[in-house]
Amino acid sequence: SACFDAPYKRTDIVVRAFTAMPDRRLVVIGGEPSRELQAIAGPNVHFAGYLSRRDYVHAVARARAMVFAGCEDFGIALAEAQACGTPLVAFGRGGAVDIVRPLGRDAEPTGILFRKQTEAALIEAVDLFEAERQRMSPLACRDNAARFSGTRFDNEFLAAFAASYQI
Numbered sequence: 001s002a003c004f005d006a007p008y009k010r011t012d013i014v015v016r017a018f019t020a021m022p023d024r025r026l027v028v029i030g031g032e033p034s035r036e037l038q039a040i041a042g043p044n045v046h047f048a049g050y051l052s053r054r055d056y057v058h059a060v061a062r063a064r065a066m067v068f069a070g071c072e073d074f075g076i077a078l079a080e081a082q083a084c085g086t087p088l089v090a091f092g093r094g095g096a097v098d099i100v101r102p103l104g105r106d107a108e109p110t111g112i113l114f115r116k117q118t119e120a121a122l123i124e125a126v127d128l129f130e131a132e133r134q135r136m137s138p139l140a141c142r143d144n145a146a147r148f149s150g151t152r153f154d155n156e157f158l159a160a161f162a163a164s165y166q167i
Helices: 011-019 035-040 053-062 076-083 095-099 119-135 138-148 150-164
Strands: 002-004 026-029 045-049 066-068 088-091 111-114
Touching: 011 026, 011 035, 011 045, 011 066, 011 119, 026 053, 053 076, 066 076, 076 088, 076 095, 076 138, 088 095, 088 119, 111 119
Parallel strands: 002 026, 002 066, 026 045, 066 088, 088 111
Antiparallel strands: none
16 A cells, blocks of 8 residues: 655554554655654555656556545545546545545445544554455546546536536
């Protein structure tokens, strides 16, 4: 799994949770990890640092899932992961609620949402993801991300404009 490092993204929760699951591998992408994160990380946690755009896309596309414990208004990294065909395990607040088609609510789920911003809730979500991941296809993830494409935005904006001015 992959996650991204920034304090508000609550990478500490993800690192602690994966350290408690030594049979699962975590790759943390972005910046230099803090000493605190390095101190709590188990041997199954790898800090990749900043990656080139090409390497970033490759890492996300190869990940079993992207794990995100933060709360963002939208969360472009979440939509990008879906565009790469990668399912999400994300904290169920903010933009993740709009981006993830969660298990149980849709015929083609694209991820798991967890309700509490805790290690225990994340571990439970990862276990559920592992049990159900065959239901989350790369194609469903890519189709889901298409909702956020520039082409769709342009077409709907033009249609709304035309409708409001009855063009």
